[in-house]
Amino acid sequence: LVCLEVNYRRASKMGIPLVRLPIDPLNILFQVLEPHIWRVLDALPLKLPLPTSSRYGRRGWFFGDKAQSHLRYGPIWALVTPRDIHVQVCDSEANHEIFARRHDFVRPSKMYTLLEVYGPCISTADSANWPRHRKILAAPFNESVMSFVWTESLQKTHQMIEYWTTSSHDSIPSVAKDARSLSLNVLAATGFRRSLPFRGSSVAALDTEGGLLSYRDALQIVLDNAILLMLFPYWLLEKSWMPKAMRRIGKAAEDFKAHMVRMFEEEVTAKVRGEKGTGSLMTSFVRALDVHAKDDTTATKGPRGLSVDEIYGNIFVINFAGHDTTANTLAFSFLLLAAYPEVQQWIAEEVSTVTKDLQDIDWAYNELFPKLKRCEAILLETLRLFPPIMSLPKWTNAQPQELVLGDRTIVIPPLTGISLSILATHTHPHYWPDPLAWKPSRWITVDNTSGSPQETLVTPARNTFMPWSDGPQNCLGAKFSQVEFVAVIACLFRAHRLSVQQLPEEDAAQATARVLRVVEDCDAQLLLRMKNPDRIRLKCEKA
Numbered sequence: 001l002v003c004l005e006v007n008y009r010r011a012s013k014m015g016i017p018l019v020r021l022p023i024d025p026l027n028i029l030f031q032v033l034e035p036h037i038w039r040v041l042d043a044l045p046l047k048l049p050l051p052t053s054s055r056y057g058r059r060g061w062f063f064g065d066k067a068q069s070h071l072r073y074g075p076i077w078a079l080v081t082p083r084d085i086h087v088q089v090c091d092s093e094a095n096h097e098i099f100a101r102r103h104d105f106v107r108p109s110k111m112y113t114l115l116e117v118y119g120p121c122i123s124t125a126d127s128a129n130w131p132r133h134r135k136i137l138a139a140p141f142n143e144s145v146m147s148f149v150w151t152e153s154l155q156k157t158h159q160m161i162e163y164w165t166t167s168s169h170d171s172i173p174s175v176a177k178d179a180r181s182l183s184l185n186v187l188a189a190t191g192f193r194r195s196l197p198f199r200g201s202s203v204a205a206l207d208t209e210g211g212l213l214s215y216r217d218a219l220q221i222v223l224d225n226a227i228l229l230m231l232f233p234y235w236l237l238e239k240s241w242m243p244k245a246m247r248r249i250g251k252a253a254e255d256f257k258a259h260m261v262r263m264f265e266e267e268v269t270a271k272v273r274g275e276k277g278t279g280s281l282m283t284s285f286v287r288a289l290d291v292h293a294k295d296d297t298t299a300t301k302g303p304r305g306l307s308v309d310e311i312y313g314n315i316f317v318i319n320f321a322g323h324d325t326t327a328n329t330l331a332f333s334f335l336l337l338a339a340y341p342e343v344q345q346w347i348a349e350e351v352s353t354v355t356k357d358l359q360d361i362d363w364a365y366n367e368l369f370p371k372l373k374r375c376e377a378i379l380l381e382t383l384r385l386f387p388p389i390m391s392l393p394k395w396t397n398a399q400p401q402e403l404v405l406g407d408r409t410i411v412i413p414p415l416t417g418i419s420l421s422i423l424a425t426h427t428h429p430h431y432w433p434d435p436l437a438w439k440p441s442r443w444i445t446v447d448n449t450s451g452s453p454q455e456t457l458v459t460p461a462r463n464t465f466m467p468w469s470d471g472p473q474n475c476l477g478a479k480f481s482q483v484e485f486v487a488v489i490a491c492l493f494r495a496h497r498l499s500v501q502q503l504p505e506e507d508a509a510q511a512t513a514r515v516l517r518v519v520e521d522c523d524a525q526l527l528l529r530m531k532n533p534d535r536i537r538l539k540c541e542k543a
């Protein structure tokens with residue numbers, strides 16, 4: 001209580017609305033217990049008279065709250081806990097300032113140390129080292145890789161449709177798992193330059209290669225158990241006294257490392273022989289290793305390039321950052337589209353006009369991707385309401401920082417948490433009319449001046465839409481996810497439609513309402529996700 005009051009006094013100097021919370025959301029013990037505490041409290045027949053501020057003690061409170069707290073307290077307010085002050089900001093211009101001043105509002109890289117499963121990486125690099133990682137990681141995300149992502153996504157969607165329409169089930173067992181499988185296939189093929197056929201969620205078998213799990217299966221198990229692997233080193237999980245399930249995860253993590261080592265050695269050999277290499281992420285990272293090896297680390301400039309451990313660390317983090325973000329967005333979109341068949345028809349019209357009679361294997365990335373605007377609108381509208389990262393944490397540096405909000409200048413104390421409220425900004429009625437409705441058409445404007453109507457994508461006002469973050473530390477994979485998503489949606493709705501399998505007792509309207517309830521029932525385990533997507537069974541049929 002003393003700490004809480006000390007922080008409250010410190011926070012009062014900002015002159016913004018403050019809310020006391022007796023436990024800090026970053027308290028590790030509370031993070032473990034919190035879901036159980038709420039489960040018990042919510043199950044009580046009599047509701048305890050908890051203060052309204054208790055809602056901020058629920059993990060992922062941002063989702064239920066949307067812009068409500070900012071509508072109540074204004075564009076800036078703060079949660080004060082015994083440990084810290086967490087300032088919440090929802091204002092387009094202030095958002096822009098925070099993104100742009102990365103040395104004043106610092107990404108809390110220490111909070112991400114757990115991501116170092118295989119070595120240091122871009123997300124855990126401090127301010128001085130981050131530009132070095134960023135420069136090297138950005139290089140392979142070029143147009144030639146995007147073209148590969150496009151082709152791979154089309155191919156895998158084709159195979160997924162085949163699985164959905166020909167398997168023995170009368171409906172798709174798990175759209176969410178299939179979206180994960182598809183996204184993992186595209187990532188693994190891009191990272192490893194080895195394409196494996198799509199495997200649906202009902203197939204349990206794993207592929208092996210020379211005694212190791214395949215790259216794809218090892219990666220799948222590693223990502224499915226990422227939190228466990230962040231808490232315990234994988235060599236420990238492999239010990240003979242560990243339960244079998246743990247040893248399986250430990251082995252997958254070890255096999256994934258073995259694949260990375262093999263890829264690395266192949267690339268080094270290719271380089272020594274003067275060959276081109278596979279063109280995978282590893283090819284450009286091995287070039288960076290060369291710079292690192294030649295580097296004189298005693299020079300005042302500090303290290304350049306990437307060390308071997310940093311290469312492994314970054315390969316893991318790219319897969320981690322790129323997998324569930326895209327997969328969850330696909331899963332939300334599949335269910336929403338099934339609930340709104342008229343939007344499926346709207347996409348199909350565009351796909352038919354843009355691709356004419358070409359078969360999807362002949363779809364050229366650079367020609368078609370920029371024209372599929374309605375398909376991209378589905379992605380943007382889904383990310384507006386369901387951004388995988390709902391609030392972006394930053395921290396002020398050791399100096400007090402001024403932040404202008406309208407006609408006021410707020411001075412944020414040193415070493416204070418400051419969160420960019422992404423979802424609140426996306427759902428604030430000041431920036432978005434009818435903010436809670438999922439309406440992809442809001443992203444399209446039609447220009448009729450040239451005779452034939454030309455559709456263009458709306459560019460929202462600066463920093464009112466930022467699911468991929470913004471500024472110098474924005475998402476490296478934004479274009480990757482856009483290309484993959486548009487390819488999947490265009491390929492799927494060219495000739496097929498998704499519908500909801502109704503329960504015996506319900507009509508179409510009730511089935512739609514059930515889908516929307518499932519879509520709105522989310523939690524945040526690192527990222528926003530639906531709690532029970534498999535409660536909805538979809539059918540995929542030819543249009």
Ligand code: HEM
Nearest residue numbers: 122318321322325326389467468469473475476477480481
């Ligand atoms: C819908 C899909 C995606 C969303 C919404 C998304 C969102 C984000 C956000 C909000 C950040 C900033 C995190 C922070 O500052 O703490 C970020 C960073 C990052 N993302 Fe994504 N992401 C997506 C897909 C991808 C994909 C497909 C990849 C890679 C294949 C990727 C790789 C990265 C990397 C490497 C960073 C760190 C960038 C840096 O620190 O400079 N992301 N992403």
